[in-house]
Amino acid sequence: DDVIEALVDFMQKLVPGTMQNKPNWGWNMSSDPCLSHWHGVTCDKSNQTVKNIVLEHLNFLQQEISNCKRLKLLYLNQNHFSGNLPDSLSDLTSLVRIDISNNELSGNLPDMSRNTGLLSFLAQNNRLTGQLPNFNYQLLEDFDVSNNDFTGQIPDDTGRFGAKSFTGSPPLCGKVLSNACPQKKKKKDLHDLLIYSGYAILGLIVLVLIVLLFLNKKENLEDYEIGSNASTKKGVNSTKDSGISSESKTGQMRSEFSTTSVENGGFSASLVVLSSPVEVVNGMRFEDLLRAPAELIGRGKHGSVYKVHANGGIALVVKRIKDWEISRVEFKKRMHRIDQVRHPKVLPVVAYYCSKQEKLMVYDFQQNGSLFKLLQGSQNGQILDWGSRLNIAFADREACSENEVDLAKWVNSVVKGEWTGEVFDKALVVEGASEERMVGLLRIALKCINDSHDLRPGMDQVVTMIVSLKEEEERSMASSDP
Numbered sequence: 001d002d003v004i005e006a007l008v009d010f011m012q013k014l015v016p017g018t019m020q021n022k023p024n025w026g027w028n029m030s031s032d033p034c035l036s037h038w039h040g041v042t043c044d045k046s047n048q049t050v051k052n053i054v055l056e057h058l059n060f061l062q063q064e065i066s067n068c069k070r071l072k073l074l075y076l077n078q079n080h081f082s083g084n085l086p087d088s089l090s091d092l093t094s095l096v097r098i099d100i101s102n103n104e105l106s107g108n109l110p111d112m113s114r115n116t117g118l119l120s121f122l123a124q125n126n127r128l129t130g131q132l133p134n135f136n137y138q139l140l141e142d143f144d145v146s147n148n149d150f151t152g153q154i155p156d157d158t159g160r161f162g163a164k165s166f167t168g169s170p171p172l173c174g175k176v177l178s179n180a181c182p183q184k185k186k187k188k189d190l191h192d193l194l195i196y197s198g199y200a201i202l203g204l205i206v207l208v209l210i211v212l213l214f215l216n217k218k219e220n221l222e223d224y225e226i227g228s229n230a231s232t233k234k235g236v237n238s239t240k241d242s243g244i245s246s247e248s249k250t251g252q253m254r255s256e257f258s259t260t261s262v263e264n265g266g267f268s269a270s271l272v273v274l275s276s277p278v279e280v281v282n283g284m285r286f287e288d289l290l291r292a293p294a295e296l297i298g299r300g301k302h303g304s305v306y307k308v309h310a311n312g313g314i315a316l317v318v319k320r321i322k323d324w325e326i327s328r329v330e331f332k333k334r335m336h337r338i339d340q341v342r343h344p345k346v347l348p349v350v351a352y353y354c355s356k357q358e359k360l361m362v363y364d365f366q367q368n369g370s371l372f373k374l375l376q377g378s379q380n381g382q383i384l385d386w387g388s389r390l391n392i393a394f395a396d397r398e399a400c401s402e403n404e405v406d407l408a409k410w411v412n413s414v415v416k417g418e419w420t421g422e423v424f425d426k427a428l429v430v431e432g433a434s435e436e437r438m439v440g441l442l443r444i445a446l447k448c449i450n451d452s453h454d455l456r457p458g459m460d461q462v463v464t465m466i467v468s469l470k471e472e473e474e475r476s477m478a479s480s481d482p
């Protein structure tokens with residue numbers, strides 16, 4: 001009975017209670033270890049004396065230890081324990097000290113990185129294998145894994161524990177041992193190379209994006225600058241284009257130029273005000289121009305012309321230049337060159353706008369319209385009398401002489417080219433004057449303005465020429481009568 005009691009007590013201490021459910025386990029006070037064949041117990045032939053107790057492969061530690069969540073100290077040193085340490089050891093996060101030294105434990109150590117409160121770990125003199133797991137080396141006070149069969153690199157790069165803690169595992173390598181770790185495999189190099197080239201490509205893409213962004217910004221800035229340089233001078237604000245309704249508030253159709261400008265992609269830039277003192281454009285923004293009611297008043301070779309009722313209903317003229325492949329810088333230069341031309345017969349440009357899609361020139365509206373139309377009599381049905389035409393011609397002559405254009409030369413060229421319709425008074429033609437006679441007279445007049453004094457006819461010669469012209473015409477009229 002004493003033996004039975006001692007054995008049950010031993011088992012109770014080793015694995016308290018938990019093995020009782022195992023079939024044919026025995027190990028209780030109500031049975032006999034030999035007759036009831038307790039697990040692991042062998043007796044002599046007469047079944048009187050317990051001779052051997054073999055409790056192999058029962059994973060006592062494995063089964064029990066994971067339940068001890070608050071376990072702080074685990075001292076199993078010098079017990080000849082064999083087998084693997086349970087993985088559940090890493091779940092016991094309250095553990096402070098572990099001593100499993102001087103046993104015959106084998107296999108890998110469990111991951112101990114979660115046991116953050118561990119102060120000592122002693123596992124020397126076992127047969128443990130594999131790589132050393134990560135410990136919180138900074139906190140550890142005692143650490144010894146010497147005389148095992150660990151392999152690979154010592155993970156402790158703090159150098160807190162010297163060679164003594166690691167010796168006896170020949171394949172183990174690291175800074176603290178004389179056994180330096182071999183260079184990393186080529187595969188790792190290739191891996192690194194791939195990672196670095198990935199970074200390099202990514203960096204390149206980012207760089208290209210930045211450059212593109214910068215260029216784009218510069219382009220916009222150029223627009224902005226074109227707008228702001230002159231406008232700062234004149235106090236015009238730079239502004240972004242905004243949404244514009246398809247019809248103006250006055251009910252007039254929104255101008256074609258504004259429609260296209262907006263549809264072409266919502267660009268932004270200011271109207272550039274030149275030095276001409278047309279008050280209304282000061283402070284006017286490009287979007288104001290787009291919003292203003294406008295009507296088409298003419299088309300030239302280089303584009304269409306719109307009358308725009310700007311702020312307060314003041315009339316401006318916007319010429320929308322079509323298909324001009326010119327850079328902004330060049331356009332800007334030309335506009336400023338035009339701005340420098342000061343001539344009473346040249347209508348100054350008051351402002352301009354330039355973007356990739358759109359080039360606009362803004363003028364003051366001229367009530368009297370086009371001289372060409374006035375001369376052709378097609379303007380408001382108005383017919384210009386001969387005296388007014390002469391006045392205009394003289395004014396133009398003066399203007400042209402300033403510009404070194406020779407009116408006589410021009411008339412000569414007109415007569416030679418037989419475009420006389422250009423120079424004759426329409427009223428004379430309407431009254432039935434002979435065009436042939438007028439050309440004859442014009443030729444006589446041109447002889448009178450010959451550059452060379454000697455070649456100019458005298459007055460008597462002029463009279464003779466006019467008389468013969470008259471007679472010739474009368475003759476031809478007589479011969480043509482039936």
Ligand SMILES: Nc1ncnc2c1ncn2[C@@H]1O[C@H](COP(=O)(O)OP(=O)(O)OP(=O)(O)O)[C@@H](O)[C@H]1O
Pocket residue numbers: 297298299300301302303304305317319347363364365366367369370373
């Ligand atoms: N400032 C203005 N005020 C009033 N009407 C204008 C003004 N500018 C132009 N117009 C009208 O628009 C018409 C066309 O003008 P535009 O300047 O396009 O003529 P253009 O010199 O023949 O053109 P292009 O140089 O493109 O051949 C003119 O004939 C005139 O009736």
